Amino acid sequence: MVRGHKGLTVRGDSIQIAFTYQGVRCRETIPRPPTQTLLKQLALKRQAILYEIKTGTFDYVKHFPDSKRAQQFRKSRPDLCTIGEALNAWFRRYWEDYERSTQRDYQSAIDHHLIPRFGSLPLADLTAIMVKEWLADLSCSNKRKNNILTPLRRTYEELYLNETLDKNPLERVKNPTATPREAHPFSEKEIELILNELTGQERNLIQFAFWSGLRTSELIALRWKDVDLEQGRIFVREAKVRGHLKGTKTISGSREVTLQPQAKDALISQRLFTGPLNNWVFHDSRTNDAWKNDQAIRKTVWTPALERAGVPYRNPYQTRHTFASMLLSRGGNPLWVAQQMGHKDWGQIRKVYGRWIQPHE
Structure with a gap:
């Protein structure tokens, strides 16, 4: 000494x-x-x-x-760990609890947003104002901001509940209000122009999309075993996201859909191409195999058809908006329309499609 x-x-x-x-x-x-x-x-x-x-x-x-x-x-002393260490530890523990698409989204949020901004900061040093200022500068939609924030919220919530931290700054950070996708439905004339530019399986796919209200991820996951032409209905049970099958977006998303005449006609025509021995209803005609993802449809079928038809571009999700607005304009019950689209109640219908709901005497 x-x-x-x-x-x-x-x-x-x-x-x-x-x-x-x-x-x-x-x-x-x-x-x-x-x-x-x-x-x-x-x-x-x-x-x-x-x-x-x-x-x-x-x-x-x-x-x-x-x-x-x-x-x-x-x-x-986990409270002395960095936020980056805590995020990665949380994600390793709960990785198996999430669908593949959610795993990728959370991994992207952690690697490209949360760790670059907060990763080297000690857990106990994070403040609500830091997060609020970062969110304000983040250049993406509010919905995306909320998704990016989720891993950070869940990490801090777990540490707080486990009494590792004596406060949770995320409790004082509200999620930015996520506005629903604005509806820009196609007119019946536009639908006709688009379908006239398509033939065979591509026409069947897009016609069915306009008259079924399914999300594109649900369309490409539809199996013949879930089609009941005799009773005029289909059962929506799965979605295909980034090439992987998963359950529907919500519990209410798993549903029975009544076939409109135009949707039923599209399936009857499609049966000549892929039914009844094939598993999947809709195939990519270039490979004669099931569609891997919705991006392929957008690039090879949807966008070229709109360009040839001279119809202003809207994304394929607008076929779903078109379906809802047409049913409501014809006096369809909003609760029934909500069920057909997989919403748990008609609140979302009222928010997005309020101007198409017909008043009842």
């Missing part, structure tokens, strides 16, 4: 600093020549460490970032 400097020991060309933390005798080596100046600095450092230990503010990693013992103590 160095005379006049309690807790410091010279070891060749290095100095060892000793202290007790959480009942453990700790020794950390400083690989620098033991000059008098350095000894005085380390004596002050040790005093600061002892004071922080006494007041409960000691951060081992801050003082000795390369120490193996520091990493061991960090495990016993």
Whole structure:
């Protein structure tokens, strides 16, 4: 031990600093020549460490970032972990609980948004105002902002409920209001122009989309076993997202849909191409196999047809809006239309399609 400097020991060309933390005798080596100046600095450092230990503010990693013992103590103090470490640990624990598409979305949010902005910050240092300011500068839709925020919310919620943290700053951060997709339905004339530019399986697919209200991901996951032409109905049970099958978006999304005449005609025509021995109803005619994703339909069928027809571009989701607006304009009961589209109640119908709902006497 160095005379006049309690807790410091010279070891060749290095100095060892000793202290007790959480009942453990700790020794950390400083690989620098033991000059008098350095000894005085380390004596002050040790005093600061002892004071922080006494007041409960000691951060081992801050003082000795390369120490193996520091990493061991960090495990016993998760609140001193970085946000990046906590996010990755949370995601590893719950990875198997999510569908593939959700796994990819959360991984993207963590890798491309949350860790670049907050990853190196200690968990306990995050504040609500930091998150609010970051959200305000984030250039994407409010719906996307909410999705990006979800892994961070769930990480902090778990740590707070487990009493690892004594506060959860995310509780004071409201989700930005996500406005529903605006409806720009096609007119019957536009539908006719688009369908006239299509033949065979492509025409059947798009005609069915206009008159069934299914999402594109549900269209490409439809199987012949879920089609009941005799009773004029289909059963929507799955969706295909990024090439992988998953359950419908919500519990109410799993539903029975009554076939409109035009939708039934499209299926009868499609049966000549893929039924009844094939599994999937709609095939990509270029490969004579099931569609892998909705992007392929957009690029090879939908966009070229609208261009040839001279119809202003709207995304394929607008076929769903078209279906709803047509039924409501003809006096369809909003509750029934909501059920046909897979909404749990008619609140969403009222928000998005209110101007097409016919008043009842």
